[in-house]
Amino acid sequence: DAGITQSPRYKITETGRQVTLMCHQTWSHSYMFWYRQDLGHGLRLIYYSAAADITDKGEVPDGYVVSRSKTENFPLTLESATRSQTSVYFCASSSASDIEKLFFGSGTQLSVL
């Protein structure tokens, strides 16, 4: 089924470990985004990408790394997970021609113990 999918849906890890969250979209959208959602903060932009091999920092990029070697994939890596990175992570995409419509994945709930 076409759309934007995130994996895993749930992840528990320990502090200091590297974790990668996956995001895949089938629409060939130019833009892809990673947000984190925390109580009292709404959604905050971590990183975004305008096209393959083009990425830029958002509001809260520290401790995260992204890559976009292919248009359809936009993985987010926590290089050394910390407890403050416990959150729900959302991937999103939008097309350049219809940029006002952002489509979100179902989210990844990450717990760092």
Added chain:
Amino acid sequence: AQKITQTQPGMFVQEKEAVTLDCTYDTSDPSYGLFWYKQPSSGEMIFLIYQGSYDQQNATEGRYSLNFQKARKSANLVISASQLGDSAMYFCAMRVLRGYEKLTFGTGTRLTIIP
């Protein structure tokens, strides 16, 4: 910098009544877009409605309308004839022309529809 403020952390509304969810914004950019998203308990974010800063008329999408008051910098979401399935978290968001890729979100309002 842009800022979105949603002052209602939670609301309880009787089924079939109309609902207004408040949203105010702040930006110095003259060109921007305002969005509302719904997040049900399942977690996914669903796009509801969009209003451009130069749009002359308020946006409408089915039972959703956006009450856009530019001078007051408000973009309230109105849901007519509320249904039980409207119970969810609602987020207001803004995107500006400069740095237009980035969507700034408010903290959300949790709406509960009472049967």
